Amino acid sequence: MRLSKLKDLISDLPKGPLDKYRIRARFNWKLLKFNLEGEEGINYQNKIWSFIKDNSLFKENYTSLTLDESRRICTARIRALLDNKIDPITYRGWLNILFQYDASIPVKMSVMHGMVPNTIFTLGTERHLDILYKFSNQEYLGVFALTEISHGTNAKGMRTTATYDVNRKTFCLHTPDFEAAKCWVGGLGKTATHAILFAQLITPDKINHGLHSFIVPIRDLDTHLPLPGVIVGDLGEKIALNGVDNGFVMFNNYHIPRTYLLNRTADVTEDGQYVSSFKDKNKRFGASFGALSIGRFNITWICSSFLSLAVVIALRYCAVRKQFGPSENEEWSVIEYQAQQARLFPHLASAYAVKIFSQKYCEIISNFQMKLVSGEDRNKLHLEGIELHALSSATKPLCSWIARDAIQDCRESCGGHGYLKMSRLGDIRANHDANCTYEGENNVLIQQSSNWLLSQWSCLLNGKAISSPLGTIDFLEDSKHILKQKFNCRTAEETISLENLLFSFKWLLCYYLEKTNKHVQDLREKGYTDFMVRNDSQLFFARTLSLVYGEYVLLKTFIDCIKEPIWRSEEYEVLVKLCSLFGSTTLEKRLVDLYAGGYASVDSNIDDKLRRGIIILCKDLLEDAVALVDVLAPPDYIVNSPLGMGDGNVYKHIQEKIFENKENLERPTWWREILSSKL
Numbered sequence: 001m002r003l004s005k006l007k008d009l010i011s012d013l014p015k016g017p018l019d020k021y022r023i024r025a026r027f028n029w030k031l032l033k034f035n036l037e038g039e040e041g042i043n044y045q046n047k048i049w050s051f052i053k054d055n056s057l058f059k060e061n062y063t064s065l066t067l068d069e070s071r072r073i074c075t076a077r078i079r080a081l082l083d084n085k086i087d088p089i090t091y092r093g094w095l096n097i098l099f100q101y102d103a104s105i106p107v108k109m110s111v112m113h114g115m116v117p118n119t120i121f122t123l124g125t126e127r128h129l130d131i132l133y134k135f136s137n138q139e140y141l142g143v144f145a146l147t148e149i150s151h152g153t154n155a156k157g158m159r160t161t162a163t164y165d166v167n168r169k170t171f172c173l174h175t176p177d178f179e180a181a182k183c184w185v186g187g188l189g190k191t192a193t194h195a196i197l198f199a200q201l202i203t204p205d206k207i208n209h210g211l212h213s214f215i216v217p218i219r220d221l222d223t224h225l226p227l228p229g230v231i232v233g234d235l236g237e238k239i240a241l242n243g244v245d246n247g248f249v250m251f252n253n254y255h256i257p258r259t260y261l262l263n264r265t266a267d268v269t270e271d272g273q274y275v276s277s278f279k280d281k282n283k284r285f286g287a288s289f290g291a292l293s294i295g296r297f298n299i300t301w302i303c304s305s306f307l308s309l310a311v312v313i314a315l316r317y318c319a320v321r322k323q324f325g326p327s328e329n330e331e332w333s334v335i336e337y338q339a340q341q342a343r344l345f346p347h348l349a350s351a352y353a354v355k356i357f358s359q360k361y362c363e364i365i366s367n368f369q370m371k372l373v374s375g376e377d378r379n380k381l382h383l384e385g386i387e388l389h390a391l392s393s394a395t396k397p398l399c400s401w402i403a404r405d406a407i408q409d410c411r412e413s414c415g416g417h418g419y420l421k422m423s424r425l426g427d428i429r430a431n432h433d434a435n436c437t438y439e440g441e442n443n444v445l446i447q448q449s450s451n452w453l454l455s456q457w458s459c460l461l462n463g464k465a466i467s468s469p470l471g472t473i474d475f476l477e478d479s480k481h482i483l484k485q486k487f488n489c490r491t492a493e494e495t496i497s498l499e500n501l502l503f504s505f506k507w508l509l510c511y512y513l514e515k516t517n518k519h520v521q522d523l524r525e526k527g528y529t530d531f532m533v534r535n536d537s538q539l540f541f542a543r544t545l546s547l548v549y550g551e552y553v554l555l556k557t558f559i560d561c562i563k564e565p566i567w568r569s570e571e572y573e574v575l576v577k578l579c580s581l582f583g584s585t586t587l588e589k590r591l592v593d594l595y596a597g598g599y600a601s602v603d604s605n606i607d608d609k610l611r612r613g614i615i616i617l618c619k620d621l622l623e624d625a626v627a628l629v630d631v632l633a634p635p636d637y638i639v640n641s642p643l644g645m646g647d648g649n650v651y652k653h654i655q656e657k658i659f660e661n662k663e664n665l666e667r668p669t670w671w672r673e674i675l676s677s678k679l
């Protein structure tokens with residue numbers, strides 16, 4: 001890549017107090033950004049950011065608007081983006097950078113204009129092409145309706161029914177009571193014309209075939225009023241994301257055509273026979289699960305967007321903010337302090353780890369979907385789908401918790417000013433919050449991952465091959481050998497080497513599989529039912545197992561990315577340090593297991609070596625930290641936080657913001673009440 005081309009593609013940063021650190025960086029931040037995001041990715045970002053900058057609809061700050069106005073503006077902004085061909089299908093994961101500007105837009109947009117057409121494309125057939133076209137050109141506005149009032153995570157408990165009526169050749173949708181109302185549906189409250197609805201499919205022989213998805217008209221296309229037999233409404237104000245109208249819907253014996261069933265994997269014939277292209281019901285779920293994992297991998301990218309923005313704001317602020325110093329005349333930037341480095345640099349490393357992971361796996365899942373549609377070997381796809389499901393079930397919770405904790409630390413590391421609304425850290429925290437709950441509640445979702453891992457482990461114990469078409473656990477074939485190994489690094493440097501860190505995570509995963517499996521067997525021998533075995537093996541066993549699996553894959557993906565031959569030595573070296581810091585700080589939280597499981601002997605001093613390694617890495621990364629957040633930072637008009645602007649003129653920007661709002665300088669209209677209360 002020629003440097004002149006880089007200059008055109010990536011704008012220079014404004015000069016200011018942050019230059020003090022920028023000149024100390026030992027790598028070229030533009031080159032790192034280019035290799036990390038690729039030319040296509042950077043072009044996508046430039047297009048989105050310049051569209052927002054130039055479009056008057058995006059100038060208005062609507063934080064103080066009414067609920068109704070927030071929703072209207074969010075909808076208008078989505079339309080403006082779509083009219084300019086900025087859509088989730090073309091931009092794929094890159095659309096998630098919009099979370100850094102206004103999170104409501106991509107939440108609503110990715111459901112209506114990404115997830116819905118995608119689901120029809122993946123789970124529907126040729127018969128749905130006409131309808132798909134209408135969704136694609138926005139004639140129809142679709143939403144995704146799975147959750148019910150009394151059941152969210154437990155999909156099997158859902159009670160909305162779709163009963164086939166042979167005489168009318170229709171499915172009759174019915175909601176038995178309010179507890180079975182579909183709810184939380186993003187975009188349904190005020191906007192949607194149609195829903196992709198999940199309901200229990202019942203054939204005339206009264207057999208319930210489980211949850212299936214249907215395209216369901218909700219509102220009249222001319223009047224926008226609910227269709228007869230449909231009760232639809234809004235859930236009201238939420239903690240955040242209030243541009244999105246989350247709604248509910250109920251059906252009263254409401255009929256839709258038979259062909260509105262999305263029938264790629266199963267269908268009902270005109271005379272009411274249930275037919276499935278999968279003989280084994282579980283395999284039908286395997287393929288569908290894989291397809292639905294796209295949402296969860298996408299969330300890891302959303303986490304990366306929020307996490308990056310929080311780290312940009314906090315690190316730029318802390319590089320400028322000064323307190324105390326070694327002498328009367330010398331004040332230090334707070335980033336110089338060891339404690340502050342240890343709070344922020346591991347989050348910087350995580351921001352890179354999550355970014356690299358989400359970019360890679362969003363591409364893998366897109367390819368998987370293409371294979372599903374092109375009708376590749378179903379059996380192979382079933383296994384790949386299951387692995388994708390297991391991986392996304394571990395990494396969506398892991399990445400959303402990493403981001404949650406990082407955002408909070410970023411907020412605190414900015415002291416009092418971090419608590420100002422204008423810092424944006426509070427909004428980032430509230431907007432990110434929902435990632436821990438939607439697309440599978442973290443604590444429940446994570447169980448899917450351990451179930452799969454344990455099933456693979458039991459294959460191994462029974463002499464059968466494990467199934468890992470994506471290779472995330474193929475090393476388990478070697479588990480006997482791995483479990484016999486002992487920690488034997490002599491120095492801190494050796495301990496934090498990528499090779500040692502990756503091996504430690506392999507060992508931990510084998511250890512947790514062996515330990516959890518043994519616990520499960522013990523419970524079984526005591527006569528526990530499968531349900532109780534699962535329940536009583538979560539804490540300190542299965543849950544940790546899933547997290548360790550996610551941590552291992554994140555680290556492995558980071559290492560694989562660094563190993564690619566695209567890096568110059570300068571960028572390679574700083575990435576190795578970041579990756580090592582991510583691995584070391586993640587492993588440090590698992591020291592107890594390394595000792596308890598016998599990998600590290602009491603006199604191995606692994607704790608001391610690892611912790612000294614972390615301190616070395618943090619001290620070293622001080623030189624590069626500001627340039628490393630420059631790689632992650634969107635333009636200033638998107639960062640939009642006086643604490644995190646590119647020039648680092650923190651106090652000037654805070655002053656501007658305070659004085660910009662005339663109300664801040666006015667006497668309150670209720671000033672007399674102050675005097676009369678004699679405060």
Ligand SMILES: Cc1cc2nc3c(=O)[nH]c(=O)nc-3n(C[C@H](O)[C@H](O)[C@H](O)COP(=O)(O)OP(=O)(O)OC[C@H]3O[C@@H](n4cnc5c(N)ncnc54)[C@H](O)[C@@H]3O)c2cc1C
Pocket residue numbers: 111144145146147150151152153154183184185186241246434437438439440441442443444
């Ligand atoms: C902003 C937002 C947007 C959303 N958008 C949509 C949408 O567009 N379409 C849609 O269909 N849904 C949507 N949802 C709903 C969302 O998917 C569900 O809220 C989510 O799946 C969790 O389900 P629940 O609310 O029923 O939680 P519950 O399952 O009731 O969980 C409650 C608590 O119980 C715990 N728990 C439950 N089961 C177990 C168990 N077996 N073991 C241990 N703990 C357990 C959970 O961890 C959780 O802490 C949205 C939600 C939010 C917040």
